[in-house]
Amino acid sequence: MKFFAWLRHWIRTAVAASSRPDFYRRLEDRKPGEAAAHLALLSLFLWTLPFLIIFFVEVPRALRYATENVLARVPAGTVFEMKDGRLSSNLEQPLKFSDDGSFVVIDTATATAALPPYEAGSINTIVIGYDGIMQRTSDHEARFSSFKKIPNFSVSREKALGEFARWTPLALFLGALFMTLMVFGATWVGFLLSVALHGLLLWFALKLVKRAWPWKRAFIASAYAATAPIVLNAILSAAGFNLGTVPNVLYWLILLWIVYDAHVRGNNVPGKGGSDGKKEEIAVDRPGEDGRQAS
Numbered sequence: 001m002k003f004f005a006w007l008r009h010w011i012r013t014a015v016a017a018s019s020r021p022d023f024y025r026r027l028e029d030r031k032p033g034e035a036a037a038h039l040a041l042l043s044l045f046l047w048t049l050p051f052l053i054i055f056f057v058e059v060p061r062a063l064r065y066a067t068e069n070v071l072a073r074v075p076a077g078t079v080f081e082m083k084d085g086r087l088s089s090n091l092e093q094p095l096k097f098s099d100d101g102s103f104v105v106i107d108t109a110t111a112t113a114a115l116p117p118y119e120a121g122s123i124n125t126i127v128i129g130y131d132g133i134m135q136r137t138s139d140h141e142a143r144f145s146s147f148k149k150i151p152n153f154s155v156s157r158e159k160a161l162g163e164f165a166r167w168t169p170l171a172l173f174l175g176a177l178f179m180t181l182m183v184f185g186a187t188w189v190g191f192l193l194s195v196a197l198h199g200l201l202l203w204f205a206l207k208l209v210k211r212a213w214p215w216k217r218a219f220i221a222s223a224y225a226a227t228a229p230i231v232l233n234a235i236l237s238a239a240g241f242n243l244g245t246v247p248n249v250l251y252w253l254i255l256l257w258i259v260y261d262a263h264v265r266g267n268n269v270p271g272k273g274g275s276d277g278k279k280e281e282i283a284v285d286r287p288g289e290d291g292r293q294a295s
Contacts, residue, residue, distance in 0.1 A: 010041060018228035024258050025265070027220050035223035036192060042227065043187040046234040051183045055176055063168055067161070070097060078157040080108075085148040087130050104128070191226065198222045202255050211262040225254040 016023045073095070080089045087108050094107035105127045125136040132146040199215070199222035206213050213221070229247035236243050 017224040035220040039191040042230050047187045048184040074157045081154040083152050195223045205259045209263040
């Protein structure tokens with residue numbers, strides 16, 4: 001199939017860009033759009049798809065926790081009503097939720113001007129009172145948010161559980177779509193900006209050694225040179241290592257090798273080979289029109 005042929009070709013190109021120095025001697029036929037698409041695929045496969053997997057594992061788990069440990073612990077028949085900026089309920093006792101040192105207290109019978117003494121020792125404390133929400137931000141400070149601008153409503157525990165179950169699938173889908181676009185867009189734009197900067201420096205360095213390349217070719221070389229650093233950074237991040245300097249050093253070493261190789265071999269321009277005038281050939285060819293590797 002053409003898709004798998006294209007995917008195999010892209011993988012072979014990524015491997016060659018990461019492991020074969022002679023790959024950078026034959027870039028004159030490649031286009032900036034192709035290099036940008038290469039970065040987009042790196043963003044998709046190494047960052048966006050792993051994020052989606054984590055999203056669909058962790059978010060449903062958090063939603064189940066909210067249902068089983070929060071909403072389900074509210075007494076049956078409980079009704080909350082917001083009217084004229086004041087929250088009331090038919091609860092006879094305050095509701096208290098705690099997890100790993102964090103506290104949430106729902107107490108609609110008292111004001112929130114002061115945090116309850118039984119939670120005063122915890123920094124992560126939120127108290128929902130009749131006139132607003134008090135959140136402790138430090139040992140000596142708290143932030144108050146008033147209910148004055150909240151529209152009137154009335155909701156029962158049973159209705160809340162029903163609406164939660166009803167809208168969760170749609171919210172999960174929209175959240176996944178939004179976060180996917182955010183992660184993909186942020187990483188891809190970040191890659192493009194980094195490659196543009198490194199490409200400019202590569203172009204300037206080649207000009208200094210009197211082996212000037214067109215700006216487009218410098219950008220393309222910088223884009224493919226970023227392959228191994230991006231892969232390495234993804235692996236280190238997945239393993240929990242905060243070693244962002246290592247991929248950066250690898251990136252600069254690859255760019256320095258490109259400058260050194262161009263200086264030693266001479267300027268490799270379209271239609272010409274290296275310093276000996278012969279064309280360089282590499283194993284990674286472009287796919288033919290039928291999706292197979294061109295011969």
